[in-house]
Amino acid sequence: MTTEDVIAIRVPTPFAVGDVIVYLVKGDALTLIDAGPNTKEAARALQEQLAAVNVKLSDIEQVVLTHHHADHAGLLDVFSDEIEVIGHAFNEPYISQNQAFMDWQKRFFQKLLPELGVPFDTGKAEKLIRSAYAFSCTRSLTKSIREGMGIDGLEGWSVLEMPGHAESHIVLFHEKSGRMLGGDLLLANSSSNPILEAPKAGDVRSKP
Template sequence: MKIIDNTLYQITVPTPFAVGDAHVYLLKGDVLSLIDAGVKTKEAYEALLIQLKQIGYHPRDIEQIILTHHHPDHTGLIEAFPRAREIMANHLVDLWLRKDEQYFNRYEDFFKEYFKQCDIPERFQSIGKKLRSLLSYAGEGHLTRTLEEGDRLPGHPDWQVLNTKGHAQSHVSFYRESDGIFIGGDHLLKNISSNPVVEPPIHEGERRASPMLQYRSSLLKCLSIEISQVLPGHGEIFSNVSEIVQSRFNKQEKRAANVLAFLQTGKQTAFQLCQKIFPVRYESQIDLTMSDIIGQLDYLEASGLVSKSTEGTTEFYEATTAAK
């Protein structure tokens, strides 16, 4: 547990995921709030209980829960606070808290079609099983209030909501202008590049979002405000925001250049590019590596350097004359 100031505390709980421990934040104000809720495991709950006790509180004292996004390592323990009358987040989080079967079925259908378009072999097409497995770590409930860009956190009027889409379509962050503290969830981490993850559109028939382009826009938003400290969802607290943001841009643009170099030898599918850019990782992390490749292709296409065509059900990419 770390004391940030007399109204704000960082609590760290374990997760079973490769990303490691997750941070949640206790926020005092007109109400007692918890920002994010760790993962749904006995170990995480016990760690939360111990650290709340160190501050002088118990789960029954929490009055509202505020979530940065829908991923299970941020929503897992929402059911552990019997007197929390409010749960708030971006409206998309509600689909995940309610475990909306109609949406999950559409989610699975989207990825089946997406894998066909990318020409990904059938042996990798287990997205449905992975989704169900991850949901076991997520809490269940429903939002009582939604948060939008520019909102003030109820009970904490000095905290402003910022949309920071990219890593997730539901991602929001919280900014206190008076001292520049930024609670960023998974948007900006010190030692890990937040993977902009491909998600299906919310409504059938719509185009999917371009998470890499959204992520770049959200990073630029961080440069447009004065941030003194980033309190992240994972890893160390840090203050060198412009340096971290620039390193993220550099890394992404370098990978995009590598993708473009492969495309200058001829048209290829996203999966073929994934195998070349991630020759080992793609075998065990097909979802994350493919999200990265699709993100680079979206970026290159938006820059006019790559074009896309369809042959049968398969999408191919090739470098444009502007890139040659």
């Protein structure tokens, strides 16, 4: 694994945090680590920077998600249905916009936020949920991964679960070279923003 095998691509976002970095990994399978938000500007930036290294969107064989947030998963919608979409199982209800899960999130936050002293009503709950998905995708995982697993086509890289910023958060670690692709585990100009999430089952949420 050489420096040239991993290419950082800077993609603009509509969020205050600024650009997101996704990675093109030239392994046995041409792999994109994260995709960027679902905006025309992000799609154009991704395509232009891929073209600069002679890669088209249609050349990408798989996308590995570090986590489900819209600025990392939204552009999944520009890829063909044949592409492999790989990530932790906790990504699924978010990136597929599962309606039952979205309704459950709304009920959960309607209950939680007043308990934290935040005035909240049904309209605000619906707006909060909609805003979280404004630049996201409607896709499904084709393969789920967990701690210690490898990924086909990415020889030498292994999965480490790093929940906190998101329950679905993973990093990819290449032990031989000591390199790690960390999603939002580390951010240049701010903390990594632990985000409250509705529990997948029951009433007790995991603590960021």
